[in-house]
Amino acid sequence: MNHYQLTIKADDKQVVLERILQVTRYRGFLISGIEAKVNTGTNIGTIVLFVRSERSITLLVDQINKLIDIKEVHVDKSVTA
Numbered sequence: 001m002n003h004y005q006l007t008i009k010a011d012d013k014q015v016v017l018e019r020i021l022q023v024t025r026y027r028g029f030l031i032s033g034i035e036a037k038v039n040t041g042t043n044i045g046t047i048v049l050f051v052r053s054e055r056s057i058t059l060l061v062d063q064i065n066k067l068i069d070i071k072e073v074h075v076d077k078s079v080t081a
Helices: 014-026 057-066
Strands: 002-011 030-039 044-053 070-080
Touching: 002 014, 002 057, 014 030, 014 044, 014 057, 044 057, 057 070
Parallel strands: none
Antiparallel strands: 002 044, 002 070, 030 044
């Protein structure tokens, strides 16, 4: 199973995290951890999402990028465990 760490920059809105988690589940990725921080000066949140799956990470990244409040998605690392 492949393990991935995604860093997501998004507008600071309550519904954004819920949408990200919903897309993650729909695409068949299991969440193994999550960290979220808000930069109050810019109202941009940073979400670090730890996921695992046999599927290609591009399936998830492409769908998260389609969400309206997403600024940037970066795959920080990919490790096969």
